[in-house]
Amino acid sequence: MRRLTVLRSPVGAASAVLLTVLLALAVFAPILWGDRAAAIDTDALQQGPSADHLLGTDQLGRDIFFRVLVATRLTIGLALLATMIGVVTGLVLGSVPSVLPRWAGRIVTSAVNIAVAFPGLLLALFFAVIFGTGTIGAVLAIAFAITPSFARLTQTLTASVSGRDFIAAARVCGVGRFRLLTRHVLPNIAEPLVINATLAAGSALTAFAGLSFLGIGVQAPSYDWGRLLGEGLNRIYISPAPALGPAVAVVLAGLAFNLFGEAAAAGHRQRSHRAATPQPKTVGSPADGGLLTVRNLHVTFPGGITPVRGVSFSVHNGEMIGVVGESGSGKSLTALAVSRLVEHPGSVTADTLEFNGKPLDSTPDRELGTRLAMVFQDPTTSFNPTKRIGRQLAEVSEVHQGFDRKAAAAKAVDRLDAVRIPEPERRAKQYPHEFSGGMRQRAMIAMGLMGEPQLVIADEPTTALDVTVQREVLKLLARIREVRSAAVLLISHDITVVAQTCDRVLVMYAGRIVEELPTDELFTAARHPYTTALLKAVPDLDTDRDAPLAVIPGRPPEPGEIGRGCPFAPRCPLADDQCRTEEPELRTLRQDHRVACWKSETELAGVR
Amino acid sequence: MSELVFTNVTVRFGHHTAVDDVSLTVPAGQVMGLVGESGSGKSTLAATAVGLRKPTSGHISADGKVQMVFQDPYSSLDPRMSIGNSIAEAMPRGTDKKAEVARLLDLVNLDPGRATALPARLSGGQRQRVALARALAGRPRVVIADEITSALDVSVQGAVLNLVRDLQRQLGLSMLFISHNLAVVRYVSDRIAVMKAGRIVEEGPAARVLEDPRHEYTRELLAAAPRRHTRLEAS
Numbered sequence: 001m002r003r004l005t006v007l008r009s010p011v012g013a014a015s016a017v018l019l020t021v022l023l024a025l026a027v028f029a030p031i032l033w034g035d036r037a038a039a040i041d042t043d044a045l046q047q048g049p050s051a052d053h054l055l056g057t058d059q060l061g062r063d064i065f066f067r068v069l070v071a072t073r074l075t076i077g078l079a080l081l082a083t084m085i086g087v088v089t090g091l092v093l094g095s096v097p098s099v100l101p102r103w104a105g106r107i108v109t110s111a112v113n114i115a116v117a118f119p120g121l122l123l124a125l126f127f128a129v130i131f132g133t134g135t136i137g138a139v140l141a142i143a144f145a146i147t148p149s150f151a152r153l154t155q156t157l158t159a160s161v162s163g164r165d166f167i168a169a170a171r172v173c174g175v176g177r178f179r180l181l182t183r184h185v186l187p188n189i190a191e192p193l194v195i196n197a198t199l200a201a202g203s204a205l206t207a208f209a210g211l212s213f214l215g216i217g218v219q220a221p222s223y224d225w226g227r228l229l230g231e232g233l234n235r236i237y238i239s240p241a242p243a244l245g246p247a248v249a250v251v252l253a254g255l256a257f258n259l260f261g262e263a264a265a266a267g268h269r270q271r272s273h274r275a276a277t278p279q280p281k282t283v284g285s286p287a288d289g290g291l292l293t294v295r296n297l298h299v300t301f302p303g304g305i306t307p308v309r310g311v312s313f314s315v316h317n318g319e320m321i322g323v324v325g326e327s328g329s330g331k332s333l334t335a336l337a338v339s340r341l342v343e344h345p346g347s348v349t350a351d352t353l354e355f356n357g358k359p360l361d362s363t364p365d366r367e368l369g370t371r372l373a374m375v376f377q378d379p380t381t382s383f384n385p386t387k388r389i390g391r392q393l394a395e396v397s398e399v400h401q402g403f404d405r406k407a408a409a410a411k412a413v414d415r416l417d418a419v420r421i422p423e424p425e426r427r428a429k430q431y432p433h434e435f436s437g438g439m440r441q442r443a444m445i446a447m448g449l450m451g452e453p454q455l456v457i458a459d460e461p462t463t464a465l466d467v468t469v470q471r472e473v474l475k476l477l478a479r480i481r482e483v484r485s486a487a488v489l490l491i492s493h494d495i496t497v498v499a500q501t502c503d504r505v506l507v508m509y510a511g512r513i514v515e516e517l518p519t520d521e522l523f524t525a526a527r528h529p530y531t532t533a534l535l536k537a538v539p540d541l542d543t544d545r546d547a548p549l550a551v552i553p554g555r556p557p558e559p560g561e562i563g564r565g566c567p568f569a570p571r572c573p574l575a576d577d578q579c580r581t582e583e584p585e586l587r588t589l590r591q592d593h594r595v596a597c598w599k600s601e602t603e604l605a606g607v608r
Numbered sequence: 609m610s611e612l613v614f615t616n617v618t619v620r621f622g623h624h625t626a627v628d629d630v631s632l633t634v635p636a637g638q639v640m641g642l643v644g645e646s647g648s649g650k651s652t653l654a655a656t657a658v659g660l661r662k663p664t665s666g667h668i669s670a671d672g673k674v675q676m677v678f679q680d681p682y683s684s685l686d687p688r689m690s691i692g693n694s695i696a697e698a699m700p701r702g703t704d705k706k707a708e709v710a711r712l713l714d715l716v717n718l719d720p721g722r723a724t725a726l727p728a729r730l731s732g733g734q735r736q737r738v739a740l741a742r743a744l745a746g747r748p749r750v751v752i753a754d755e756i757t758s759a760l761d762v763s764v765q766g767a768v769l770n771l772v773r774d775l776q777r778q779l780g781l782s783m784l785f786i787s788h789n790l791a792v793v794r795y796v797s798d799r800i801a802v803m804k805a806g807r808i809v810e811e812g813p814a815a816r817v818l819e820d821p822r823h824e825y826t827r828e829l830l831a832a833a834p835r836r837h838t839r840l841e842a843s
Contacts, residue, residue: 165684166694169739172658172676173698173746183697187688326761437646466645466788468832474840493762496834523836537766539795540836541818548773549766549795555731556761571763 012263018256025072037066048239055245058231064242067228068249075224076253078139079205085143086204087197090150095158095185099177109155115148123148124207128216138217142204153196157189195264202257209250225250290316291454291487292338295352299333302345307559308333309511312586315455318485320478322498322519324534325508326556331491334508335459338489339374356454369400373448377460379440383432389443390416390428396450415446419476438469445476449484456480459491474501496540499523504592507531510557510567513586517593527595527604529572566598574599610672610749610782611636612657617666619652626652628806629666634750639776639783641797641814643790643829649806650786654752657784672749679755681735685727691738692723698745712741716771733764737771744775750782757792765792772796790833794818802826 006012030037041061048056054065093112097105115123123145131137161167162185170184211217212226213233220227225246232243292315299308308330315321325331337348340360353360356371376382383392393415394408403411409428416424419442432440441461448456458477462470478501481488492498498505499522507515507528515528526532536550543549554571566583569575578598586596597604612634619627627649634640644650655661657668658676675698678684685694695712696705710720716737727735736756743751753772757765773796776783787793793800794814801811802825810823821827834840 165678165680166686168660169676169678169684169742170686170697171660173742175697183689184686188686326763467790467834468645468828470834471832471840478840494834495762496836499836500834500838500840534763538762539766539769539791541791541794541830541833542836543791543795545795545814548770551767551770552763555733555764 006260006264006267009263009266011259012267015256015259015263018252019260022072022076022253022256025069026076027073029069030073033066033070036063037070038062046235046239049241055241056239058242064228064232064245067223068225068245071224071228071246072249072253074218074222075205075209075226075249078135078218078224079142079201079208082139082142082208083146083197083201083204085139086146087150087193087200089143090147090152091154091193093147093151094154095181097155098158098162098185099181112148112151112155116152118148120145120149120203121207121210124211128211133216133219135218135222138208138211141211142207145207146200146204150193150196150200153193154189157192158185161185161188191268192265195261195268198257198264199261202254202261205257206250206254209246225253290314291319291356292489293352293354294334294338295350297334297337297348297350297353299330299337299342300347300349301559303560305559306562307511308337309562311508311511311513313506313513313516315487315489317454317487318481319504320481320488320490320502322502322505323489323491323508324493324495324498324505326493328510328556328558329508330511330559331508332459335374335457335489335491339372339457340368341374366400369396370451371454373445373451373453373456375441375444375448375456375458375461377463379437379444379464380432382444383440385432388429388431389435393428393443393447393450396447400451411450412446415449416443418449419443419446421446436469437465438472441465441469441473442476445473445480449480453484453486455487455489457489457491460493461490462497463493470497477501495522495534495538507534510562511559512567512583512596513594514568514596515594516586521593525593527589527593527601528568528597529574529599529604530568532604533571566596574603610670612668612670612674612750612782612784614653614657614668615666617653617656617663617668619649619656619661620664625806627656627663630803630806630808631666632801632808632811634782634784635799636782637780638798639785639796641793641800642784642786642803643788643793643800644803645788645829648803650803651754653803654754654784654786657750657752670750673746674750674752675743675746675748676752676754677736677739677743677756680759681727681732681739682759684739685735685742687727690724690726691730694727694738695723695742695745698742700747708745709741712745713738715744715775716741731764732760733768736760736768740768740771740775744779748781750784751776752784752786754786755788758787758789769796790818790829802829 007016039062041057044053044057044061046057046059047053053063055068056064058064093108097108100108124141127141127144128137131140167180167184170180208217209224209226209229212224213230215230218224218227228246229243229250232246236243294314295312297308297311298306300306311334323331333342336342342348355363383389390409390412393412394405397403397408397411398405413424413428416427421427421439421442435443456477462473465473474497477488477490480486490498490502499519502519505517505519505522506513507530509530515526515531517526523535526535533550533552537552539549552571557567565580569579572579584596584598586594588594589601614630614632617627617630618625630653642650652661654676656663658674685691692709695709699705699708709723713720713723718734718737730738757768760768769792775781785793785796797814799812800814800817801808802823804825810817810821810826817826818830821830
């Protein structure tokens with residue numbers, strides 16, 4: 001089914017039809033019209049187009065239209081043969097370095113690198129001279145002209161696959177180099193290779209026509225399109241049709257191969273892109289005015305996938321709120337929606353989405369840029385690697401606050417100092433790669449502080465950091481809250497981290513908030529079966545080592561798998577028929593404590 | 609029973625010393641937890657034990673096969689190979705592969721009927737079970753687990769940890785269990801070694817290392833580990 005995706009694009013479908021026609025002609029034309037194409041008619045020498053001879057006749061009176069049709073077999077056959085030889089040679093040259101001893105591999109690699117530097121057509125002409133004029137010489141010339149780029153492509157793809165863990169795993173299992181290549185490496189690079197081979201076939205076809213046209217390809221009495229073109233060209237001013245016929249054939253066939261390859265490549269890119277799209281994640285609670293008010297927030301992607309399904313919560317000034325959830329819970333997407341960072345094709349809807357009492361939609365960028373700060377998981381990708389840290393911070397104030405360069409630079413140093421980066425003046429002049437992970441995350445937070453943030457949204461800010469650094473970054477967020485009375489929305493998969501730092505916790509599951517409660521009640525009064533199970537399943541430094549860890553059966557649903565009923569029901573020990581058919585709303589147990597569960601509090605308390 | 613012994617192992621990359629004169633013994637049938645921060649050399653040390661990396665000096669000895677389970681189950685299984693074939697590939701010649709695959713899948717609590725499935729059809733937790741089954745297929749006496757739960761969802765991590773503990777006890781494996789998460793290491797390990805900047809700074813029985821840490825750095829790690837009932841005060 002995957003292979004058919006290429007046919008869904010108009011270009012892919014059209015080129016596929018064209019290719020099918022060409023292949024059918026290659027197979028059947030010589031059988032059907034071979035005789036007519038070879039029939040010599042001395043009464044009709046060098047005629048122009050007529051009803052009898054659509055493209056006219058050649059100097060022996062043979063019908064050029066049928067000759068063009070019949071030549072399809074030789075033209076395409078030779079192009080494919082040349083491509084095949086070229087691709088196979090390239091594949092061998094590109095993959096042997098991984099099997100050969102290191103020194104031998106290096107020699108092969110260097111040879112390929114040198115060969116890649118020569119233009120393909122030049123190589124083809126060079127080889128054509130060496131192998132001599134004629135069909136075999138031309139096939140080899142074009143094949144070896146294709147070889148270097150394929151060898152290089154194979155090397156690059158092989159290198160990218162070789163770094164993956166499954167190759168290391170196979171090596172540890174004692175799988176030999178040759179089997180490693182054939183069973184693990186080649187199958188995983190086959191797709192781009194096939195696509196490039198299709199493109200190469202198109203170029204081989206035109207290159208071959210070129211060689212035949214120049215008279216160093218196919219020799220009489222055989223004929224291909226290039227040769228027919230060469231013969232027709234002599235009379236082009238008298239009668240253009242005999243030259244244009246084969247020319248159109250060359251163009252159409254070349255286009256068919258190239259467009260099909262392009263369409264297949266586009267389909268492939270789309271797929272890999274889709275595969276690389278991060279799992280949507282998210283947050284939620286009820287709303288009653290405050291710094292940030294979110295009511296009934298939905299984030300939807302094409303295909304009816306809704307990773308955030310009706311999340312409501314509010315954040316008040318100076319509050320630190322934790323959002324806990326696993327991948328796919330919708331926590332990160334909620335954060336992105338709140339910062340207006342959900343990218344196309346995702347769409348965000350909400351009954352209310354207000355920041356500072358104003359709809360988020362109509363908040364000017366400048367205001368959002370200074371009042372709301374976002375800290376991401378990976379500080380490495382959040383900075384431009386080619387610019388100094390200080391400059392990147394200063395730009396925020398220049399763009400959003402109209403500072404001049406000098407004042408902005410001074411402020412950047414001041415803010416680096418505020419996040420306790422030692423020697424801020426020297427550090428401001430350094431590039432991101434000169435910062436450690438923890439320092440970079442501080443610099444990221446400092447960037448958020450260039451404005452006067454009222455809300456800092458931190459999405460897994462410590463996940464990529466070591467524990468000792470994690471503690472420092474969390475302390476820094478707590479300090480910003482204290483000193484600047486900014487609110488903090490801390491998103492984390494780690495319930496312990498949230499418990500340590502936040503005032504309130506929102507627990508998300510399958511795109512909804514399933515429980516909201518004050519952090520100091522988390523370990524004593526949590527009621528939702530998911531929350532309580534999570535607390536028991538995660539070991540901490542006080543877990544009983546002799547008892548097995550509590551296990552939550554199954555796994556969290558993907559955003560596309562959520563059906564009717566409570567999404568936790570399949571994993572819940574308390575689930576009954578109602579749970580499986582109706583999804584519970586978030587209801588208030590008592591002030592500050594909300595749960596989305598059908599069970600009564602007594603039933604829920606019994607589980608603990 | 610089989611020990612895994614590192615003797616004065618040093619690994620250098622150019623001028624950088626990733627592992628610096630490490631001597632460490634994983635006692636037969638026990639779990640040695642190895643903690644340390646990123647860049648401390650834990651994974652490099654593990655790679656030397658299975659031959660993925662040659663030590664610059666020193667040597668490693670184990671009586672019996674050593675196998676390894678990797679961190680990321682999304683990249684440690686060949687996406688184009690069925691899980692049954694991935695497991696069978698690691699088996700010694702002459703094994704009844706079909707029966708053995710079924711036995712191993714059953715051992716890691718997966719339905720043997722799924723042997724023909726591609727990894728893409730499995731969740732992260734299930735893939736990590738397959739990776740465990742593949743490691744066991746080579747009949748190792750020593751297993752190295754390198755951050756095997758850090759790519760998993762928290763609700764799934766517990767099940768994998770339970771499984772690792774059960775299998776280790778049931779099969780009497782010696783195990784080097786690497787993690788940056790102290791709570792996880794504490795849960796599975798008999799002994800704990802702490803690594804910093806390529807060196808083992810402390811090693812001892814798990815309870816002793818955690819309750820009475822002797823090295824400054826161990827104390828620092830313990831203090832930094834998030835705890836449920838301690839509020840983190842603003843600095």
